[in-house]
Each structure stands twice: as structure tokens, then as C-alpha cells.
Amino acid sequence: MESKICDLGTVNDKELKFAVIVSKYNGKFVYVRHKKRDTWEVPGGHRELNEDINDTAERELKEETGAIKFNIKPICDYLCDYSLEREIDDESYGRLYYAEIQELGELPNLEIGEVKLLEHMPDKLTYPKIQPVLINEVEKRMKIKKLIDNFQVRNIEVIYVPNLECAKNKILNLVPTNVSIGIGHSATLQKMDITKTLNDRGNTVFDKELAKEKEECKVLKKKALLADWYITGSNAISVDGRIVNVDHSGNRVAAITYGPDNVIVVVGINKIVDTWEEAIKRVKNIACPLNAKRAGFTPPCVKLNKCVDCTSTERVCNSLSIIEGQSIKGRIKMFIVDEDLGF
Ligand code: SF4
CATH class of the missing domain: 3.90.79.10 (Nucleoside Triphosphate Pyrophosphohydrolase)
Incomplete structure (x- = not known):
């Protein structure tokens, strides 16, 4: 024990x-x-x-x-x-x-x-x-506290939860049952199985993963931009208060930036870095290769495990977004889960 x-x-x-x-x-x-x-x-x-x-x-x-x-x-x-x-x-x-x-x-x-x-x-x-367990716990909690304060002054609310199940329950309580919800593709949300749960309880869900063919996928991504709520993961967040993401087609960064009126971001503790510069490095050198591999693309970073700023037709990071704050307080709510989740 x-x-x-x-x-x-x-x-x-x-x-x-x-x-x-x-x-x-x-x-x-x-x-x-x-x-x-x-x-x-x-x-x-x-x-x-x-x-x-x-x-x-x-x-x-x-x-x-x-x-x-x-x-x-x-x-x-x-x-x-x-x-x-x-x-x-x-x-x-x-x-x-x-x-x-x-x-x-x-x-x-x-x-x-x-x-x-x-x-x-x-x-x-x-x-x-x-x-060491106690010292690491204090350091982790002090870091989270600093992060919460830095996001708060940027009008982004942070909710720190111990596990994914707890995050899911809180999200289900927060999101009304009679609204439409767009889903930004993410390994974290897949693990949470949020699309099925929301669908089963009667919400209208626009998740490209439900599409049977390419054209339908495009339509679902566009409908998600105008949904009442949007739920997504993130590639990196920084203690200095930034949310950093890259996208292949841009649907997710567009939705977070100026899509639905309510946005929920769910991230594991493994996505936290100290600064926005480190967040970009994480996104390009860790998230991109793994996400490209998962999606069946083969840009150079998949083999090299690092970004070489390619112009490959397989490039997965065509859009890079840094959310530095919100003009509307609380539009973005971020759940930080005390587990390693996604890439
Ligand atoms: S620019 Fe190319 S090599 Fe770099 S992360 Fe993007 S896809 Fe990978």
C-alpha cells in the first residue's frame, strides 16, 4: 500500500x-x-x-x-x-x-x-x-492553483477534477438536456464516451465520428460550429493561461474561437506545460505525430517524432490557435482532469 x-x-x-x-x-x-x-x-x-x-x-x-x-x-x-x-x-x-x-x-x-x-x-x-509523494502533491497543486488564477483573469473558468468520470458527471449536469452540442474530435472525449451518453439522453449531437461518409462528416463539422454548446479536448494548456490547439481542417479551432456560445474543454494533467511557447512545442512535437498516426496521415513528424515544419500534403497542423482569453466571461469552461489523457 x-x-x-x-x-x-x-x-x-x-x-x-x-x-x-x-x-x-x-x-x-x-x-x-x-x-x-x-x-x-x-x-x-x-x-x-x-x-x-x-x-x-x-x-x-x-x-x-x-x-x-x-x-x-x-x-x-x-x-x-x-x-x-x-x-x-x-x-x-x-x-x-x-x-x-x-x-x-x-x-x-x-x-x-x-x-x-x-x-x-x-x-x-x-x-x-x-x-517525495507529499512534496510532489504540493508542487502539483500549487501549479494548478497558479494556472487557475491565470485563466481566471483571462475570463476562462477552470474546474479541477480527480478523474474522467467526475468530469463527465459534472458536464452532464452543466449541459441542459434540450440543447444541441458540437463535439470536437479528441481521444479524451472518446474515452469519456460523451457522444453516446448525450445522444442517449436526448441531446442533438453533431460529432463527425457519427458520419457514414465524407460529405456527411463535412456537414456535421459545420453544424457543430452553430450548436448551442461545444465540447472538445485540447492539445496543450499552459500555466500562464493559454489554450493551444492545431487542426487539420480547422473546424475545432474555429468552434473554440467563435463558434457556440458555450464551450467546454476537457484536458488531462499531461497536457499542462509552463508557458505558451512550450505549449506550441508540445503540440508540434508530441500531439501532432501521435494524432497524425491515429488518423492515418504520414507527415514527416510521424517517423521523426518531431516537427520539421513540413509542407507535406499530409500536414495535420494547418491551423494553429492560441486562445489567450475571452471577451465573454465563462464562455469557455475548462475541466482539468488529474489523469493522463489523450496525446
Ligand atoms: S508541420 Fe508537418 S512535421 Fe510539423 S507537426 Fe505539422 S505535420 Fe508534423
């Missing part, structure tokens, strides 16, 4: 036995060394009798790092299985926090002998199977 991450507040408060605080000071991670050990760990410790778990986190941070001024916030709860690290059967729930320390004072003369500021994880961790 591994340390299991649970959503914040889903564990009964009485079950929370300790607090762990992933912390940064001047952009570096704070690690501490217990006086009796030569290994490094994230600050944290056990909850005292009748102590509020948030007070535990603050107290442990002060006692173990000497922090004087800091902003601390809870990230999630988790089940920690210490049998992973020690020859004893011991598991309990804890709460994970993130703290930005503004001022470090003198280290209290308690259990901790040394504090270290590092850019990366140290080699000698006290709990090498548990701590």
Missing part, C-alpha cells in the same frame, strides 16, 4: 494525527534534520491532545524551522503507511500543508538540530518512499 492522498476535509478531524508542512523560504524548500538522525525531512509532527490540527501545523513549523512570519494553508489529507519505511505495522492520517516563510528566526533548542534550504530533494530523506 502507498501513502494515499485524500481531498481536504474528507478525513474525519479526529482521525488526523499529525501535520506535515512543505515549506519554502526565498524560493527554496526547507528541510530539517532531527538531532538523533543524519537524514533530512519535511517539517511536521504529531498533534497534541485537544489541539486544532491547523495549530499543530503552525506550532510544528515554528518549532522545527524557527519560522517567525509565514503564510500557511492546508493542501489535502492523506493516509500514511509507515510500514513502507519501517518494519512495523503503522498507518495513520495526517494533513498536508504548504507554507511560504517570510522570516526565519533562531531555531528553538528542541528536537531539530539543523535546517537546510534546498532547490531539490536531498538524497538522504528520512522517509524516502513517503516524502
Whole structure:
């Protein structure tokens, strides 16, 4: 069994036995060394009798790092299985926090002998199977938070969900049953099987995958542009707040840009990169070759696994779109699914 991450507040408060605080000071991670050990760990410790778990986190941070001024916030709860690290059967729930320390004072003369500021994880961790999971979880959530903020100021709403099933349920609740919906072709939506579910419950669905021949495919793509809603995947999104896509014929980028009044974009966490420049690189060098192969095209990137800016008749990236924002707030809603999905 591994340390299991649970959503914040889903564990009964009485079950929370300790607090762990992933912390940064001047952009570096704070690690501490217990006086009796030569290994490094994230600050944290056990909850005292009748102590509020948030007070535990603050107290442990002060006692173990000497922090004087800091902003601390809870990230999630988790089940920690210490049998992973020690020859004893011991598991309990804890709460994970993130703290930005503004001022470090003198280290209290308690259990901790040394504090270290590092850019990366140290080699000698006290709990090498548990701590990386917690640190990675905090980094992932901080990244998502930054991404949500950056999209929000660009009038694009982001909904972060744990899995594809959860995204599907939320989408089905959001989209009325009496509207028409265009579908932008995507491996993620295929996996979600959204077209069939929407059709079965009575929505009018324009999905080119339903076409029996080429002309019908063209008609469905055009009808999708004027549907009430549009649901699609995306080739890449960036933490700096951009949605980047390429298209062979351009129907999907047209619909997202100025098609239906309501657009839903569903993306897996694997599509997130830091900047729009990296998003374009991802689209051209990862998404294009895989999508071309899937569609039966053979531009050079299929063999080379990288873009050579071809002018092949098989070129699949004839239209490149960067959505930088929306004039109408909330027209685009983006579901970020905490799973690897599509290419
Ligand atoms: S320009 Fe050509 S080689 Fe580059 S991604 Fe597009 S199809 Fe592939």
C-alpha cells in the first residue's frame, strides 16, 4: 500500500494525527534534520491532545524551522503507511500543508538540530518512499492553483477534477438536456464516451465520428460550429493561461474561437506545460505525430517524432490557435482532469 492522498476535509478531524508542512523560504524548500538522525525531512509532527490540527501545523513549523512570519494553508489529507519505511505495522492520517516563510528566526533548542534550504530533494530523506509523494502533491497543486488564477483573469473558468468520470458527471449536469452540442474530435472525449451518453439522453449531437461518409462528416463539422454548446479536448494548456490547439481542417479551432456560445474543454494533467511557447512545442512535437498516426496521415513528424515544419500534403497542423482569453466571461469552461489523457 502507498501513502494515499485524500481531498481536504474528507478525513474525519479526529482521525488526523499529525501535520506535515512543505515549506519554502526565498524560493527554496526547507528541510530539517532531527538531532538523533543524519537524514533530512519535511517539517511536521504529531498533534497534541485537544489541539486544532491547523495549530499543530503552525506550532510544528515554528518549532522545527524557527519560522517567525509565514503564510500557511492546508493542501489535502492523506493516509500514511509507515510500514513502507519501517518494519512495523503503522498507518495513520495526517494533513498536508504548504507554507511560504517570510522570516526565519533562531531555531528553538528542541528536537531539530539543523535546517537546510534546498532547490531539490536531498538524497538522504528520512522517509524516502513517503516524502517525495507529499512534496510532489504540493508542487502539483500549487501549479494548478497558479494556472487557475491565470485563466481566471483571462475570463476562462477552470474546474479541477480527480478523474474522467467526475468530469463527465459534472458536464452532464452543466449541459441542459434540450440543447444541441458540437463535439470536437479528441481521444479524451472518446474515452469519456460523451457522444453516446448525450445522444442517449436526448441531446442533438453533431460529432463527425457519427458520419457514414465524407460529405456527411463535412456537414456535421459545420453544424457543430452553430450548436448551442461545444465540447472538445485540447492539445496543450499552459500555466500562464493559454489554450493551444492545431487542426487539420480547422473546424475545432474555429468552434473554440467563435463558434457556440458555450464551450467546454476537457484536458488531462499531461497536457499542462509552463508557458505558451512550450505549449506550441508540445503540440508540434508530441500531439501532432501521435494524432497524425491515429488518423492515418504520414507527415514527416510521424517517423521523426518531431516537427520539421513540413509542407507535406499530409500536414495535420494547418491551423494553429492560441486562445489567450475571452471577451465573454465563462464562455469557455475548462475541466482539468488529474489523469493522463489523450496525446
Ligand atoms: S508541420 Fe508537418 S512535421 Fe510539423 S507537426 Fe505539422 S505535420 Fe508534423
